[in-house]
Amino acid sequence: MGNAIQVNGQTYQVRGKLGSGGFSEVYFVHGKLSRHVHLPSEKTVLDRSAAYAVKVIECHDDEQLQRAWMEVQLHRRLQHANIVPLLESEIRVKSIGQDHAKTTKEVLLVFPVYPSGSLQQILNSAKQMPVFEESACLHIFLGIARGVQEIHRLGFVHRDIKPANILLNDGFIPAVMDLGSTSPLYIPIDTAREASVMVEDAARYSSAAYRAPELWDESFRGILSGKTDVWSLGCTLYALAYGPFGPFESSKEGVKKLAILNGNVTFPANAGFSVAFVALIQSMLQVNLDDRPSLDDIIKSVQQVSVTRPGD
Secondary structure, eight states, X not given: OOSEEEETTEEEEEEEEEEEETTEXXXXXXXXXXXXXXXXXXXXXXXXXXXXXXXXXXXOSHHHHHHHHHHHHHHHHOOOTTBOOOOEEEEEEEEESTTXXXXXXXXXXXXXOXXXXXXXXXXXXXXXXXXXXXXXXXXXXXHHHHHHHHHHHTXXXXXXXXXXXXXXXXXOXXXXXXXXXXXXXXXXXXXXXXXHHHHHHHHHHSOGGGOOGGGGOTTOOEEEOTHHHHHHHHHHHHHHHHOSSOTTEETTTXXXXXXXXXXXXXXXXXXXXXXXXXXHXXXXXXXXXXXXXXXXXXXXXXXXXXXXXXXX
């Protein structure tokens, strides 16, 4: 990538790499936006030199380009405090090969940097668990759920909700990131071929430890819906409380697929969380997706609990 990245004519100096995956790289950069941007979660306008994150997606075919462009378009529609805002974007042609005879296309997306990092980074760096008390867990979780609810409202599921895809600002307000894994909210699965494609797509776009049971099952017939995200939300709330791992992974065993398929969840004893809190997690981790509560019902349940911010 070199020492600089240009987006819409503006130059951003690369200071390091934040992450990578598939055909994308995310860089930590310094620069200045080409326009004023109002953030949905802030009262200020970003129009000065600052730190940003630039995601570079290399598209080798039309399908990859279409998916990357869909990510851009969805970000533009999602103006919500619990969704990471897209500040700039550009599609450009890139020459490849020693003679530069071949070309590919790149999609570049500029995002704000969240100094606290991802929820997974916070959990990983904790010296002891739990990191958050119950009220703080519910506060953070409620924000995550509202962000996912907004994605559902626009007719999509996220498909890869997990602590690594949740960023936190200094006020512990969460923002959902990585919309490159999204798919239509409702997908009928009526044939063996459709089920096979479902499993293949899930393996590509959904992290195994947070993947709903139906997304592993080639015998599944029915309608996929936002209930797949509900399962992932249940795993995420579990990690918030008992982390750094979700309920179906461990440092020794890795991803516990059989436990996912059977819905076997173990809760640590004497962790200080209420019966109602545990029941909320259990309600989301039902093997049959029809038995899981809707996201609207989950949000209503959480709102009935007194939720305070960390440090309040």
